[in-house]
Amino acid sequence: MLELIDDQPIKAQYKTLVSSEKTNASLELVVSNPNPSQEPSSSQTTSNSQIKPSFMAEVQLRGPNLYSLLARDPSHYLECELILETEERDLDSLEPGAVICHFPNISDEKLQDHIWLDDTLYGIIMIQFQIKLLEQLLLFCATHYASKLIIFADDVQADALGVYQDFLTYKDQTLTYKGEKTEMVIPADQATFDAWVDFMERITIDFRQTLWREQRSNPFIRQYLKNHPLV
Numbered sequence: 001m002l003e004l005i006d007d008q009p010i011k012a013q014y015k016t017l018v019s020s021e022k023t024n025a026s027l028e029l030v031v032s033n034p035n036p037s038q039e040p041s042s043s044q045t046t047s048n049s050q051i052k053p054s055f056m057a058e059v060q061l062r063g064p065n066l067y068s069l070l071a072r073d074p075s076h077y078l079e080c081e082l083i084l085e086t087e088e089r090d091l092d093s094l095e096p097g098a099v100i101c102h103f104p105n106i107s108d109e110k111l112q113d114h115i116w117l118d119d120t121l122y123g124i125i126m127i128q129f130q131i132k133l134l135e136q137l138l139l140f141c142a143t144h145y146a147s148k149l150i151i152f153a154d155d156v157q158a159d160a161l162g163v164y165q166d167f168l169t170y171k172d173q174t175l176t177y178k179g180e181k182t183e184m185v186i187p188a189d190q191a192t193f194d195a196w197v198d199f200m201e202r203i204t205i206d207f208r209q210t211l212w213r214e215q216r217s218n219p220f221i222r223q224y225l226k227n228h229p230l231v
Contacts, residue, residue, distance in 0.1 A: 057136045069140065071133055075228065076125050077110035086144050096147035099188065101137055103153040118220040124207045127163050131200050134164060138196060141188035151184040158182035167192060
């Protein structure tokens with residue numbers, strides 16, 4: 001379910017931990033054009049009473065300076081586990097540290113079946129999942145007094161994270177103990193978090209407008225909105 005984000009409580013939560021200024025970002029959505037005569041089969045639909053929660057995240061301690069972030073979107077059959085490392089600092093150091101995130105590939109087979117392989121729905125749902133992941137990562141950084149988030153991902157996953165592009169201060173290939181990865185750095189300050197929450201709100205509004213507009217000619221979006229009403 002796509003939910004409009006009330007940013008004020010989230011921002012207040014973050015402001016109790018870190019502080020700074022604001023930035024901007026933008027995203028362009030490519031809309032698919034399926035065959036209007038092709039209707040989703042009734043066996044692939046669900047009633048509103050069966051709608052599941054849209055997003056859940058849980059952080060668990062795995063060892064010294066090692067955590068896992070388990071994120072799930074049961075309503076769209078998405079789930080992934082991100083491994084997080086907090087950078088060790090000297091006890092006398094006043095400099096904030098960093099959080100290192102090992103970003104996994106996100107399995108999407110069940111999602112593809114759920115949305116009848118529709119490109120528009122796929123793009124919207126995956127991007128929504130990714131932006132909620134970064135929100136959780138920035139909150140984790142604030143909790144651990146980190147000044148930056150360092151993401152390591154393979155080439156395929158890094159390319160899929162285009163929604164993060166305007167917030168990156170660094171992106172390049174690097175060699176890790178798991179082989180060559182794409183390294184991406186995002187500031188973890190108040191300015192970035194405020195800008196990200198504003199971006200989440202704008203993109204959610206854009207996505208809602210896209211769904212309502214495209215449902216007129218897209219039977220898959222029309223059926224999706226019956227199963228996932230926009231509250």
